[in-house]
Amino acid sequence: MRGHDEETGEFFSPSRSAQRRAALDVLELGEVLVALTATQLGKLPIPDELLPHIRDTQRMSSHGARKRQLAFLAKQMRKLDDAQLDAIRDAMSKDGEAARRDTAMLHRAEVLREALLGDDGDAAMTDLLAQHPQADRQKLRQLVRNTFDERKHNKPPRAFRELFRELRDVLAGGEASADADDGDEDSHD
Template identity: 65%
Template sequence: MRGRDEDTGEFFSPSRSQNRREALEVLALGEKLVSLSEAQLAKLPVPESLLPHIRECKRITAHIAHKRQLAYLAKQMRREDDEVLEALRDALDENGEAARREVAAMHRVENWRERLLEGGDAALAELLDEYPQADRQRLRQLVRNTLDERKRNKPPHAFRELYRELRDAILGAREAGDDADDALPEQD
């Protein structure tokens, strides 16, 4: 029995059904984590204590043993704080706040890349005003190489390298400004 407060008539604890629903939600979250690759897991705020359990669950392929290991992973996940589980759900949710920030940061970098390719030295001066730690010579070289690639219809190696260079410069500025929660993704 859960028990009731004699004065208010409210229950002291959640019902058995509510506990079961919460446990099944954590199990579903564990299944999502197990289905991710190592690179995808590295991008998520997964606690170090859960990583060995996730890897072990990936390793086991026998159906019942996998199911049992997944249940054990869910048990370990339920021991974590609710904030940790919410952060994981938000990071996995394509419509979550973390995903929106990541997409916005990616668009910022792509906009700067296009501005550099179209605006030349004027755009580079603006970029260096905003992000003084950026490497002027390296960016200028990458812009030149990218424009050359476009003229010759070559694969976009310098185009991608320019994105990575800009991402690193902007991310470095964010970390220096203690605004490191905007993660910038890799672009393929």
């Protein structure tokens, strides 16, 4: 029985129907996680204690056994904080914040690549290296030269693509270190 406050009339806890809906939402999330590949799972912020349960469920071939294992997985997932479950849902969502950040980073890498290959490529390289001192200056300059050479000789855009990947990695490394710096500042307060 839920019980309610005598003075305000508010209930102390969610109704059984609300609890059941929340449990079914977690079960659906578990079904989606089990359907993902190992690579896709690696990109999600899944706690380490859940991964063995997900793998066990993926290995089950018998319908009844798989259903029981999925129920057990959902039970383990309900032990997580709501924030952790929301982070997993957000990472899986195409409209989520994580997807928007990734898309924005890809666009920045593309704009940066075009700036490096443009008329004022030296200034763009200087700005990039000033903002991201961890970047490999020699590798970036070599990739830019190779891209120009590919264009000159009408070769396939191998270095052009590799330059994009390198810029994406540099930008991702810069964001990760910026996030770590923000976390360090919070810990000093």
